[in-house]
Amino acid sequence: MNRSKQGSRRSFLKGAGALGATLAGLSQARAQDTLIEVLRSPRRGNWEDQFDAVGTRAPEVRSRQPILSPATVSYVEQAIATYRGIVAQGGWPHVNLTERLKVGSSTPAVRDLRRRLIVSGDLPRNSGDSPVYDTFLDEAVKRFQMRHGMTADGVIGDVTLAALNVPAPIRLGQLETNLVRLHSMSGFLGDRYVMVNIPGAEIEAVENGRVAQNHKAIVGKTDRQTPVLTSNVHEIILNPYWTAPKSIIEKDIIPLMRKDPTYLTRNSIRLFDGQGQEVPPEQVDWSTNEAVNLRFRQDPGKINAMASTKINFLNPHAVYLHDTPQQSLFGQLLRFESSGCVRVHNVRELTTWLLRDTPGWSRNQIEAVIASGENTEIPLSTPVPIYMVYVTAWSTGDGVVHFRDDIYRNDGVDELQLSSTSL
Numbered sequence: 001m002n003r004s005k006q007g008s009r010r011s012f013l014k015g016a017g018a019l020g021a022t023l024a025g026l027s028q029a030r031a032q033d034t035l036i037e038v039l040r041s042p043r044r045g046n047w048e049d050q051f052d053a054v055g056t057r058a059p060e061v062r063s064r065q066p067i068l069s070p071a072t073v074s075y076v077e078q079a080i081a082t083y084r085g086i087v088a089q090g091g092w093p094h095v096n097l098t099e100r101l102k103v104g105s106s107t108p109a110v111r112d113l114r115r116r117l118i119v120s121g122d123l124p125r126n127s128g129d130s131p132v133y134d135t136f137l138d139e140a141v142k143r144f145q146m147r148h149g150m151t152a153d154g155v156i157g158d159v160t161l162a163a164l165n166v167p168a169p170i171r172l173g174q175l176e177t178n179l180v181r182l183h184s185m186s187g188f189l190g191d192r193y194v195m196v197n198i199p200g201a202e203i204e205a206v207e208n209g210r211v212a213q214n215h216k217a218i219v220g221k222t223d224r225q226t227p228v229l230t231s232n233v234h235e236i237i238l239n240p241y242w243t244a245p246k247s248i249i250e251k252d253i254i255p256l257m258r259k260d261p262t263y264l265t266r267n268s269i270r271l272f273d274g275q276g277q278e279v280p281p282e283q284v285d286w287s288t289n290e291a292v293n294l295r296f297r298q299d300p301g302k303i304n305a306m307a308s309t310k311i312n313f314l315n316p317h318a319v320y321l322h323d324t325p326q327q328s329l330f331g332q333l334l335r336f337e338s339s340g341c342v343r344v345h346n347v348r349e350l351t352t353w354l355l356r357d358t359p360g361w362s363r364n365q366i367e368a369v370i371a372s373g374e375n376t377e378i379p380l381s382t383p384v385p386i387y388m389v390y391v392t393a394w395s396t397g398d399g400v401v402h403f404r405d406d407i408y409r410n411d412g413v414d415e416l417q418l419s420s421t422s423l
Contacts, residue, residue, distance in 0.1 A: 061146040063396035066206045068185045068195055068387065075395035076179050082399065083172040091168030092119040101156055105133040113137065113156075116164055117144060121399055149200055149404050162418050163403070170415050171393070174403065177411050178393040185389060193385040194233060194350075196321075196342055198226050199392045199404040203321075203344060205353050215350055218324065218343035225408055226340050228390050231313040232383035233321075236351055238369045238376045239300035240310035244269070245318060248339055249292050257286045268299040300375050308370045309347050311354065313386050321386075323347040342388075357381050392416065 065071065086092070093112045101110070110131045117123035123140035141160070142152040148163050156164070195204045198219050205213035220226035224247070244253060256263045264271070264281045271279040272295040284291050298304050307323035317340065324343040344350055348366060355361040358381040369376050392404045392411055406416035 060398075061143055061400055063400070064210045065396040066195065066204055066209070066211050067197055067391055067394050068182070068189055068206070068389070069209065070186050071397065072394055073179065073182050073186050075397045076175055076182060076393070079395040079399075079401045080172065080175050080179065083168060083175060083401075086119060086168045087172055092116045095161065095164045097156055097161060101133045103133060103135055103138050106131050107133075110137070113141075113164070117141070119168075120144065121401075122147070147400065147402050149202070149402070159418055166403075166415050166418075170413055171403065173413065174393040174406075174411055174416060175401070178391055181389070181391055182394065185387065189387065190385040193387060194321075194354075196226075196386070196388040197404075198228070198388060198390050199407050203342070203350070205350060213349060213353055215347075216345040218338050219407075220338050220340040222408060224339045226338070226342060226388065227315070227317045227319060229315050229317065229319075229388050231315050231386050233311055233313045233354055233386050234380055234383045235312040236355060236378045236380070237310040237312060238308060238366065238378065239373055240304065240306050240322070241300060241375060242298040242305040244296035244298070244305075245339070246292050249296055250289060253296060254286060254289060254291055257281070257284075257291075261286070264296075267303060268301060269296055270299070271296060300373055307347075309344075309351055311344070311347075311351070321347075321350075354380065354384055 065075075093115050095109065095112050095116050097107075097109050097113070099105075099107065101107070101113075108131055110133050111129055113133075114123060114127060114129065114137060117137070117140045118125050118127060122144045123137065127136060127140075138154045141154045141156060144164070145152045145154075145160060148160075150160060150163070189206075192205075192207045195206060196202075196217060196219075197204070201217045201219050203213075203215040203217050204211045205215070253263070253269075261281065263269075271281060271284065271291075273279050274293075279294060284294070303325055305322075305324070307325045309323040311321035313320065319341045321342045321344050348363070348370075351366060352361075352363045355366070355378065358378065361378060390408070390410055392406050393402065395401045405418045406413070409417060
């Protein structure tokens with residue numbers, strides 16, 4: 001037995017002895033039973049796995065480092081050097097799992113999984129070669145999932161397995177591709193700004209070089225993509241009207257009206273002609289596409305497509321950030337469901353942050369206006385820059401490297417479209 005393991009066992013026994021001392025007031029039998037329970041606890045794992053990993057956990061994945069921070073470029077350069085070394089050493093093993101793993105499962109494939117996670121830094125190198133899926137391996141899988149924008153549940157489903165088996169040379173190329181993108185955004189972006197990372201379906205509100213808020217987002221479908229752009233948030237609209245773009249009228253609403261003539265009325269959507277006169281739905285010939293020449297406007301309310309809030313910024317694509325009545329979508333792994341605009345989880349937190357320097361708009365005032373149902377336009381005293389970017393790989397330092405699905409196929413490698421993998 002090596003010295004480190006002897007020391008680890010001595011530390012454990014010392015702790016167990018201290019526990020025994022605290023039980024002095026109990027009967028000797030109860031104290032003995034408690035110590036035996038601690039020693040036999042299944043969560044303790046094997047001696048080898050338990051004590052080799054103590055004090056050698058990988059760095060924390062979560063970070064307040066903005067993706068568009070100037071430091072990110074240097075971190076990605078370091079990651080590229082690391083991944084070049086990984087590739088030169090032959091990359092990582094392919095993981096071939098044919099069964100769902102849980103803590104305590106034992107299968108030869110676990111050894112490949114263990115080696116795979118060691119190479120990528122998710123599992124300490126001195127974690128042994130056990131075929132048992134222990135608690136430390138479970139934590140390593142969760143860390144891997146967090147780095148790839150997945151739900152950190154330790155369950156190796158199809159998407160997690162596909163991400164594990166993306167070859168190291170492809171991940172290296174992904175980092176190199178994104179280094180170019182990050183270089184173009186490495187200048188001063190403002191003391192306060194909003195960043196929407198489209199492939200990550202994530203939003204950062206950044207202040208003084210640190211992430212003040214994180215938000216999940218719903219971004220555009222592959223056939224209705226959210227655009228890359230730079231602008232300034234100049235206005236918040238509470239209880240907004242929603243005007244349907246022509247693409248949605250043509251692709252969605254007209255086909256729905258052909259099936260259900262009550263659709264517009266049930267959803268509080270009214271029609272207006274070019275002179276601003278309201279047009280009754282029954283006067284429209286829905287067997288044709290003549291309706292695209294009308295304006296479709298949905299009244300404010302809980303079923304409004306933007307729900308409580310619209311965050312406006314000038315851009316040629318007519319996109320914006322907004323609330324949504326479909327909050328359940330934020331719990332999905334793949335959040336690419338919109339028609340180009342960006343839906344924001346916990347949008348009122350972001351709204352409060354954006355209106356911080358606009359007098360008279362505290363969180364309480366915002367909530368009061370939303371509760372009133374009154375359509376209210378609020379110009380920001382100081383516009384806040386917004387950057388909608390496409391970044392599928394970056395690093396936040398400490399050797400932590402993040403990857404996301406190349407949802408719009410901009411990286412040019414088929415293996416990076418993990419969203420095409422069956423869930």
